[in-house]
Structure formats: structure tokens, C-alpha cells
Amino acid sequence: xxxxxxxxxxxxxxxxxxxxxxxxxxxxxxxxxxxxxxxxxxxxxxxxxxxxxxxxxxxxxxxxxxxxxxxxxxxxxxxxxxxxxxxxxxxxxxxxxxxxxxxxxxxxxxxxxxxxxxxxxxxxxxxxxxxxxxxxxxxxxxxxxxxxxxxxxxxxxxxxxxxxxxxxxxxxxxxxxxxxxxxxxxxxxxxxxxxxxxxxxxxxxxxxxxxxxxxxxxxxxxxxxxxxxxxx
Ligand SMILES: *Cc1c(COP(=O)(O)O)cnc(C)c1O
Numbered sequence: 066x067x068x069x070x071x072x073x074x075x076x077x078x079x080x081x082x083x084x085x086x087x088x089x090x091x092x093x094x095x096x097x098x099x100x101x102x103x104x105x106x107x108x109x110x111x112x113x114x115x116x117x118x119x120x121x122x123x124x125x126x127x128x129x130x131x132x133x134x135x136x137x138x139x140x141x142x143x144x145x146x147x148x149x150x151x152x153x154x155x156x157x158x159x160x161x162x163x164x165x166x167x168x169x170x171x172x173x174x175x176x177x178x179x180x181x182x183x184x185x186x187x188x189x190x191x192x193x194x195x196x197x198x199x200x201x202x203x204x205x206x207x208x209x210x211x212x213x214x215x216x217x218x219x220x221x222x223x224x225x226x227x228x229x230x231x232x233x234x235x236x237x238x239x240x241x242x243x244x245x246x247x248x249x250x251x252x253x254x255x256x257x258x259x260x261x262x263x264x265x266x267x268x269x270x271x272x273x274x275x276x277x278x279x280x281x282x283x284x285x286x287x288x289x290x291x292x293x294x295x296x297x
Contacts, residue, residue, distance in 0.1 A: 067105060068112035070287045071096070074270070078281065081274035092274055095139050095263075097284030099124065100291045103131055109287060110136065116157070118282050122148040129155055141223075141263075141282055143197050146170040150177075158183040160223040160263050160282075163199045168211040175216030182216060185223040185263055188245065190238040196225055201241065205249050212256040221261030221279070222246050232269035239264050239276035 074094060082089045096114040098106045099121065106117065106128065115135060119125035120142025129138060137157035144152075144161055152159075153174045162168050162184045175182045186208060189198030199207050208219055224242045226235040246259040263280040265273025270281035284291065 067108040067287060071109060071112045071114060074283055074286055077271055078274055081271045085275045085277075087274070087277075091279055093280050095141070095280050095282045096287055097141065097266075097282050098128070098288070099142070099284065100293060101284075101288050103128065105288055106132060116280075118160075118284075122151055126151060126155070139280075139282075150174045153182050154178045154180050156182070158185065158220065158261075160185045160280075161187045161197065162211070163187045163189075163197050163207075165207065165210050168214055168217060172214035172216045180216065181218050183218050183220050184211075185221050185261060186211070186219065187223045187225075188242060190224045190241050190245075191227050193227055198224065201245060204245060205252065208249055208257050209252075209254050212254050219257045221259050221263070222249075223263035225266070226264065226269055226273075229268065232272045235269045236272050236276060239269075239273045239278065243277040 078092050079089045082092060093116055095116045095118040096109045097118040099119050116137045116139060118139040118141040125138060140152060140156050140159045142161060146167055149170045153171060159182060171182055186204055187198040188201060188204050189196045211217060212219055222242055222245060226238045229235055242262060242264055246262060250259045261279050262277050264278045265281040267283050267285040270283055273281055
């Protein structure tokens, strides 16, 4: 059941925090509801979920008006510039900013709608060809360039670690993302804050929490496997 799954995950997060000497309040669970029907989102909401993650603009736009207004919507998927205008005033945070061009578009639309958009910079820490994200080398310079744009507030970093059988294999990548955030913080760039680390999914969120995650993004462990056959 969705409720039991969420309780179980929060319990594991709490245990990981304890092992790492962290306060449980530092870590939030994002319920990744992509491809899942509304009634399952409502079940998660009833079990206490308030942060929901989606990776497609249209799907998010369909779901937003059908869920309570205190849900915080997180855009966690690759975002095309021509779709930015539909979500800037509706999302709580965009996790997947990996280029200046995308950030400029977000800034432009945010100014138009008179909002400030919280963003994370997505880093391809493992350097996988298949993944979006800026490189470890470039992220600091990218942060400095984006920081001067109006209507945007950089909150931290995000990564999608490789798919692995043994989550321990991803520990080095989570540690690296944490280190990058510390490095960027130490540069004291105006309008850059590094309080948020979005890392860890169903297979590896426990390790991510041990290494400093403040958001873990979990779908499968809450809702079960996704069926992509039924969606576009
Ligand atoms: C789908 C997705 C997740 C959740 O993955 P699970 O393995 O189902 O927990 C997390 N982050 C991103 C960016 C995703 O696209």
C-alpha cells in the first residue's frame, strides 16, 4: 500500500540521518508521481506527501488543478525552453537546469509573470553520455552566470546517479555532488545559495541521505513499477 511504502521510506530516511549524524528535518521526500493516475497521487497526499515530482510539462499541468493547492510541484525532468512559460508560475522548484540558455528563458518568463523561480543546477556527476546535466568542471561558472539573471534563485544542485545494482557504487557520486556544493558556497557568489542537494532515487536514496541529500526523489518504492506502455 502507498501509505505503508511512504512510512517505510521515511523510516529508512530517519535511520540514515541517525547514522550520518543529521537531523531528520533536513531531508524531504519528493513523491515522484510521473505516469501515475490521480487517485494514487491522492493516496500519497492522504499519507502526508506534499512534495510531488513530475518530469513532463503537460502531465504536470494536467495534475496541478486536480490536486490540493498546498502541493509543492517539482519539475525533475529535462525541460525544453519552449515549455518554460507554462510552468514558471506553477512549480515550486525546477531541478533540471543545465544550461545558460534554459536559465535565460526561465528568467525571461519569471520576470513577465513577476515571480521568482527556485532552481537547482543539474550535474552529470558520473559523466554518463545518456544523461543531461552540466559537468563538474563547468557548474561553478554556470552558477555565476545564472546568478545575475532576474527572477531566478539558485538553491543548490541535483544529480541523477547511474542505474546500479549495488547502491554503494553511487556513494562516490553523491559525495562528489556534496563537495561541489561546498566548493561553490566557498566562492560566495551573490544570489547563489547551496542549501539544497537533490539526489537519490528508489535504488539508492539511503546512501544519498548518508552523503547529504536534502531531497530524495522516489517513485517506484512508493507506487511500484511504472508502465510506460500506457502513456505517451
Ligand atoms: C523517475 C525519476 C525518479 C524516481 O525514480 P525511481 O527509481 O522510480 O524512484 C527520480 N528522479 C528523476 C529525475 C526521475 O526522472
